[in-house]
Amino acid sequence: MKRIWFNRWFSVAYHYMNMIRNNPYGERFELYGTHPNIQHMSLQACDHAETEPVLEGFEYVEFCLSFCKRHRIDVFIPRLKMLEIAKYVDLFDQIGTKVMLCRDTELMENLMEKDLFYESVRGKQIVEIPEYYVVNTAVAFKEAYESLTSKGLKVCFKPTNAEGGMGFRIIVEEQNRLEELYGWVNLNITFEQAYEAFSSQETFEDIMVMELLEGNEYSIDCLASADGELQAAIPRRKEAGRLYLLEDVPELLEISRRFAAEYRIPYVYNIQVKYNNGIPKLLEINPRMSGGLYITCLSGVNIPYLAVKAVLGEAVAIPVPQLGITASYVEQPIVLMTSEAAQPELEKSI
Numbered sequence: 023m024k025r026i027w028f029n030r031w032f033s034v035a036y037h038y039m040n041m042i043r044n045n046p047y048g049e050r051f052e053l054y055g056t057h058p059n060i061q062h063m064s065l066q067a068c069d070h071a072e073t074e075p076v077l078e079g080f081e082y083v084e085f086c087l088s089f090c091k092r093h094r095i096d097v098f099i100p101r102l103k104m105l106e107i108a109k110y111v112d113l114f115d116q117i118g119t120k121v122m123l124c125r126d127t128e129l130m131e132n133l134m135e136k137d138l139f140y141e142s143v144r145g146k147q148i149v150e151i152p153e154y155y156v157v158n159t160a161v162a163f164k165e166a167y168e169s170l171t172s173k174g175l176k177v178c179f180k181p182t183n184a185e186g187g188m189g190f191r192i193i194v195e196e197q198n199r200l201e202e203l204y205g206w207v208n209l210n211i212t213f214e215q216a217y218e219a220f221s222s223q224e225t226f227e228d229i230m231v232m233e234l235l236e237g238n239e240y241s242i243d244c245l246a247s248a249d250g251e252l253q254a255a256i257p258r259r260k261e262a263g264r265l266y267l268l269e270d271v272p273e274l275l276e277i278s279r280r281f282a283a284e285y286r287i288p289y290v291y292n293i294q295v296k297y298n299n300g301i302p303k304l305l306e307i308n309p310r311m312s313g314g315l316y317i318t319c320l321s322g323v324n325i326p327y328l329a330v331k332a333v334l335g336e337a338v339a340i341p342v343p344q345l346g347i348t349a350s351y352v353e354q355p356i357v358l359m360t361s362e363a364a365q366p367e368l369e370k371s372i
Contacts, residue, residue, distance in 0.1 A: 023050045023051065023052050024051050024052070024096040024097060024330075024334065025051070025052045025053075025054060025093060025094060025095050025096050025097075026039075026042065026051055026052070026053050026054065026095070026096065026097045026098075026099060026330065027053075027054040027055070027056070027089065027090065027093065027095045027097070027098050027099065028053075028054070028055045028056075028064065028068075028099050028101070029055075029056055029074065029086065029098070029099075029100050029101060029102050029103075030056065030057050030058065030074055030101060030102040031055070031057070031064045031099075031101045031102075032064065032101065032313055033062070033063035033064050034064075034313050034314075034315070034316055035055070035064035035067070035101075036063050036064050036066055036067045037067075037315075037316035038099075038311055038315065038316065038326040039053045039055070039064075039067035039068065039326075040067050041316070041319060041324050041325075041326045041327055042326050042327045042330055043067070045324060045327040046324065046327075047338075051330075052069050052070070053067065053068050053069045053070070054068060054069070054070045054071075054072075054089075054093055054095065055067075055068035055070075055071050055072075056071070056072045056073070056074035056089065057071075057073070057074050058073065058074050058075070058076055059073075060072075060073045061358050061359075063356075066356055066358065070093070072089075079106060080106070080110070082102075082103050082106060083103070083106055083107060083109075083110045083113070086098065086100070086103075086107060086114075087110075087113055087114065087117065090114060090117060090119040091117055094118075095119050096118075096119065096120065096334070097119070097120050097121075097122060097330055097333050097334065098114065098119050098120070098121045098122065099122045099311075099330075100121065100122070100123060101310055104123050104130065104309065104310065105127065105130045105131060105134055107121065107123060108121075108123055108124065108125055108126075108127050108130050109127050111123070111125055120333045120334065121333075122289050122290070122329060122330070122333050123288075123289075123309065123310070124287050124288060124289075124291075124309045125288075126286075129285060129287070129309075130309060133306075133307055133308075133309050134183055135182050135183050136180075136182050136183070136230060136306055137154070137156045137182045137228070137230055138182075139306070139307065140154065140304065143304060146280075146284060147280070148277065148280040148281055148284060149277045149280070149281075149295065149302060149303065149304045150301055150302065150303045150304070151303060151304050152232045152233045152235060152298070152303045152304070153170060153173070153175065153232060153233045154230045154231065154232035154233070155169070155170075155230070155231045155232070156182060156228050156229070156230055156231075157228070157229060157231055158225050158226055158227065158228050158229070159220070159224070159225055159226075160217055160220040160221040163179075163216070163217065163220050163229070163231060164217060166231035167193065167213055167231060170231065170232070170233055175233040175234070176192075176193070176233065176234035176236065177192075177193045177231060177232070177233065177234055178190065178191060178192045178193060178231075178232060178233075178234045179191055179193070179216070179229050179230060179231045179232065180229060180230055180232075181227060181228065181229050181230075182227075182228045182229065182230055183227075183228075187209075189229070190209060191209050191210070191211045191216065192209050192210050192211070192234060193210075193211060193212065193213050193216060193234075194210045194211070194212060195212070195213075196212060197210060197211075197212055197215075233298065234298075235296035235297065235298040235303055235305070236298055237296060237297025237298050237299070237300070238259055238260075238296070238297050239259070239260045239294070239295075239296040239297075239305075240257050240258065240259050240260070240269075240271070240274055240294070240295050240296070240302070241257075241258045241260070241292055241293070241294050241312055241314055241318075242255055242256065242257045242258070242274055242275075242277070242278050242292065242293040242294075242295070243255070243256050243258065243290075243292050243312055243314075243315050243318040243325060244256075244278055244281075244282065244287075244290070244291050244292065244293060245289075245290060245323065245325050245328055245329060245332075245340070246282060246286075246287060246288050246289060246290075246291070246332070247288065247332055248288050248289070248332055248333070248335065249286065249288065250282060250285070250286025250287055250288050251282070251286075252278060252279060252282035252283075253328075253332075253340045254323050254325070254328075254340055254343060255274075255275050255278035255279070255282075256268060256318050256321050256323065256343050256345070257269050257270075257271045257274045257275070257345075258314060258317060258318050261348075263350075264350045264351060265348060265349075265350050266314065266317050266348070266349050266350065267346075267347070267348050267349075268317075268318065268320065268321050268343070268344075268345050268346065268347040268348075268349065269345060269346070270345040270346065273302060274295065274302065277293065277295065277302065278293060281293060281307070287307075287309055288332070289329045289332055289333060290310065290311050290315075290325060290326075290329045291307060291308060291309045291310065292307065292308040292310070292311070292312035292315070293307050294306050294307070294308070311325070311326060311329075316351075317349050317351065320347055320349050321343035321344050321345060321347065322341050322342075322343060322344045323340065323341055323343045328340065
């Protein structure tokens with residue numbers, strides 16, 4: 023029985039562990055998980071869970087190596103500190119643990135810093151990139167904003183190294199603050215508000231000031247072999263509310279093939295694009311399982327399990343994805359633990 027470890031992950035790792043466990047071949051796995059919060063949702067699907075220490079740099083890599091040795095881990099699926107782990111992946115090879123990540127550390131560094139990756143894509147005829155500027159002063163922010171708006175573009179900004187939607191804001195001409203107090207929390211901010219905040223410091227961490235893409239947004243979940251050969255690419259369109267559409271979009275499949283041919287990212291990754299005026303433009307690439315991958319797997323392609331098989335070097339037939347599926351999700355209550363006081367009542371109810 024193979025042992026698989028997820029280090030500190032998002033809550034959706036709960037789904038990915040269960041997908042590996044409930045694979046179509048009935049293959050058995052032993053699942054390990056760690057997180058600083060032992061009650062974190064991602065750990066509820068584990069066979070074994072431990073509290074993860076908060077460490078930086080090589081100290082964290084040493085913790086990972088020790089964990090893999092102690093539990094004889096066969097496959098390590100990291101999310102936290104992927105770049106640091108990639109730098110020392112040979113040490114995991116030496117102890118017999120296979121790691122599900124991209125070993126190309128230069129590429130990983132570019133993927134972590136969105137502006138670096140944009141520049142690596144520019145001119146390669148893979149996909150269009152949005153117009154943008156990288157700034158770290160209020161003066162440069164003002165100049166970038168004025169340059170973009172002079173071209174008739176709406177503007178947004180986000181940190182160059184943010185994960186997901188962290189730090190993303192849309193610049194609007196005006197706000198009705200009272201209306202917003204009574205409405206939903208949103209990402210809007212006026213130029214004046216942003217400029218005032220940025221002016222509070224002489225310099226700040228790099229942000230990308232860029233054109234706002236207003237069309238359909240897609241996540242393309244990709245499955246690849248160990249050498250980066252694309253095996254499946256499934257576009258998932260974000261709709262209103264919690265709706266998603268698994269859609270056959272030849273243009274996006276071709277973009278996925280071009281990315282795979284150029285960058286050879288192994289195992290699992292996610293390409294995010296958004297349309298503007300009918301043109302798909304790159305948002306980012308995540309070299310890991312995406313937050314919405316469990317929706318994509320409704321296509322009939324169990325990507326977490328197939329990626330594990332790829333890491334282990336074991337061939338498995340890749341099913342043809344079923345597209346044209348509209349999907350959503352709902353919350354489901356899960357009991358994390360039962361106090362001793364409640365135990366007798368629980369036994370009576372049974």
